[in-house]
Amino acid sequence: MxxxxxxxxxxxxxxxxxxxxxxxxxxxxxxxxxxxxxxxxxxxxxxxxGNISPWEMLTSTDWSPNDPKDKSYGALIFIVGSTLVSIGATLISTPIALGIAIFNNYISPKFGSTFVKPVLELFLGIPSVVYGFLGVTILVPFLRNQLGGVGFSLLAGIIVLSVMILPTIASISDDAVKGVPFEFLEGSYGLGSTRWQAIHRIIIPAAKNGILTAIVLGLARAFGEALAVQMVIGNTVKLPDSLYSPTSTLTGILTMDMSNTLNGTAWNDALWSLAMILLIISFLFILIIRMIGKRGMQNEQ
Amino acid sequence: MNNKKNHNNQARIVNNVWTAIFYAIAILVIALLVFIAEKIITMGWGFWDTDFLFGAPSNTMAGGGIGPQLFNSFYLLVISLIVSFPLGLGAGIYLSQYAKKGRFLNFVRLCIETMASLPSIVVGLFGLLVFVTLADWGYTLVGGALVLTILNLPNLTRICEMAISSVSASVKEASLGLGATKWQTITKVLIPTAIQEIITGVILTAGRIFGEAAALIYTAGLTTPTLNAAAPLDSPVNPFNIFRPAETLAVHIWKLNSEGIVPDAREIATKSAAILIIMVFVFNIAARLIAKLLDKRFKGSVGAKPKKVKSKLIS
CATH class of the missing domain: 1.20.5 (Single alpha-helices involved in coiled-coils or other helix-helix interfaces)
Structure with missing residues (x-):
């Protein structure tokens, strides 16, 4: 058969x-x-x-693993550096990204889908070393000429990162804004509102959860970005006094020092602890996003 | 009455101002890309010189090329796609067709999201720990390819899953109704229907891993031996040996910037950056062209218009 x-x-x-x-x-x-x-x-x-206490690592600003007499492994500088640079970048990027999302859906969808969206896709494709390299060759000399000093600074890192995370925030808030039911807009128009009134009183509040997710994802991407930031931030191991002073980030110190240290030494172990902190923080971002998602589903029900 | 009219006028003016602001933002973003692309390409003008593109690099003198780095970038991309594409497709099929809703699926999704959000430097350090130190391979091409696989897998999985589940249910039902088994339906109906979206997505992610550097510094290494295609395959100087160190173009730019000692380091870096940017454009345009071609081919046979591919990071 x-x-x-x-x-x-x-x-x-x-x-x-x-x-x-x-x-x-x-x-x-x-x-x-x-x-x-x-x-x-x-x-x-x-x-x-080793005899490093986790508490000391998280709160001390004294990072001197190379000091023969008094070695200490405080990572606060790097944590603060990473936090400041990613929050700064998100602050610059979010309003622009939100503007793009609104533009693509409500102001001119046609121009948006033929020009703005492809441009964002290209932005997403540009490698981070190229962003970093542009920072070094264009942005840093520009800052040096305008503001004096060395140019390598927290500010340079923030500007480079804000361009890098723009497509992430824009594309996700674009989806969020698109998901707002058309009846909301119609209802708002029917009550006599202008387009701007409908956008800022109806559309943005309705898309709040999606936009929040976009912001957290942008923040997460900024926090984990290594080379672009490392190339422009100056990498001095001290807390920044101002926006225009050099500092270091978690990813930066990992990129530079991991190859200088021998496996098994206290310095090397401390670097791995920094990697663990980075991992935990990026996991926290995912949990926050999940919480936002859950809240969104509860609201719908 | 007059008061109300004033109020309406004011609202209209505010509305117009904001419309202008939105247009300004859109134009600003486009202008920024044009500025970046123009700057890179004019700074790296002359990048097409064959001596530069295919020539051997020089450690001390000016005038070196980027031949090995360029080759490594492509070779690494191919190997990592050979590993990651079947895995991503398989996981996509599993998630869209076999996985049952529940706690376990929720956990799998959490894992994918976590993996997608891992900083690339952390993935690189994992590679350093496992492939370089633990497996004792040293800095190798295959270690780099596996690290790129980890970086790429969540995106590929999501692309395949979305493409397969966006095939209309009636197509699937028709196939099952004709007596095809589930697996036959998947391989002969669902995947061919979804292939356009899958290919477009794969090319876009390929463009992204082509420029990856942070994860490769500690896995594929910062050096390339002087390559000689005539050497036996297990020799570290054979270009196709996957157990040799392989510095890619993106890593090369970073190295030139941080520790370059050649006098023309800046020039080599700008030209390399120009090539990377052009490759990004090429990958994007290729993805669009292939999508259009396949769209035409499949429109007749399937009838339903396939949905456009979405390239977002987390759905």
Whole structure:
């Protein structure tokens, strides 16, 4: 019987196919868990075997792993640097991104989809080293000429990052704004509001959760960005006095120092602890986004 | 009455001002891209010189090329796509067709989101720990390719999942109704229908990993041996040996900027940046062209117009 034989083959096919794709799905879980396990396992070493207290690391500004007499591993400078630079970039980027999202959906969808969206896609494609390199060759000399000093600064980092995270925030808030039901706009127009009144009183509040998600994602991307920031921020290990003073970030110190240190030394372990802090913070951002999403679903119900 | 009229007029003026502001923002963003592209390309003018594109780099003298770096970038991209594309497609099929709603699926999604948001430097450090130190390969091309796979996998999975689940349910039902099994429906109906979206998405992500540098500094390394295609495959100087260090173009720019000692470091870096930017344009245009071509081909056979691919980071 030919037909029967074939149906057995189908069964084997079916079974193998399902198993393979399930393994692919599981592989993502395994990869994620092993990344977290490996980085945290290595990052905890300096607290378990070394004599650094986690509290001291998070609150001290004294980072001198190379000092022969008094080594100390305070990471506050890097945490503050990363935080300031990503918040600054998000502050600049969000209003522009929101403007783009509104423009693409309500002001001129045609111009938006033919010009603005492709441009944002290209922005997203530009590699971070190129952004960093542009920062070094154009922005830093410009700041030096305008404001004096060295040019490498927190401000330069903020400006470079704000361009980098613009497409992320813009495309997600674009989706959020698009998701607002058309009846809301019609209702608002029907009550005699102008387009601007409808946008800022109806559309933006209705898309609030999506926009918030976009902002947090932009913040997360800014926080984890390494090379572009490292190239323009100056990398001096001290807290910034002003917007226009150089400082360091978590990602920057990891990029520069990991290759200078030997595996197993206290300095190296401290760097892995910084990597762990970075990982935990980026995970926190994901949890915040999930919370926003949940709240959005509850509101709908 | 008069008061109300004034109020209306004022609202209209405010509205017009804001419309102008929105236009200004859109034009500003476009102008910024034009400015960046123009600046990079004029600064790196002359990047098409074949001596530069395919020539060997020089460590001390001016006039070196970027041949090996350019080759490494492409080779690394190909290898990482060979690894990541089947995995992404498989995971996409699993999520869209087999996974059952519930706690476990929620957990898988959390993992994908976490993976997608990992800073690339952290992924690079994971590669340093596992592929370079633990597996004791040293800085290798394959280590770099695996790290790029980790970076790329969440995006690829999302693209494949969205493409497959956007195939209209009636197509799937028709196939099942004709007696096809689930797996047959997936391989012979769903994937061919979704292939246009999948290919477009893959090319766009390929463009993004082409320029990745932070994750590669500690995995594929900062050096390239002097390559010689005549060497045996297991020799570290054979260009196709995947167990050799391989500095990519993006990493090269970073290295030139931070520790370049050649006198023309700045010039090489600008030209390399110009090439990277042009590659981004090429990848984008290719994705669009292929989408159009495939769209034409499949429109007749499927009937339904495939949805446009969305390239957002987290859905």
């Amino acid at each position: 030919k037909g029967q034989k074939k149906s057995i083959n189908y069964f084997v096919n079916e079974y193998i196919g399902k198993t393979i794709v399930t393994i692919c799905g599981l592989l993502i879980v395994v990869a994620t868990i092993s990344i977290i396990a490996f980085i945290c396992g290595k990052g905890l070493q300096s607290f378990l075997h």
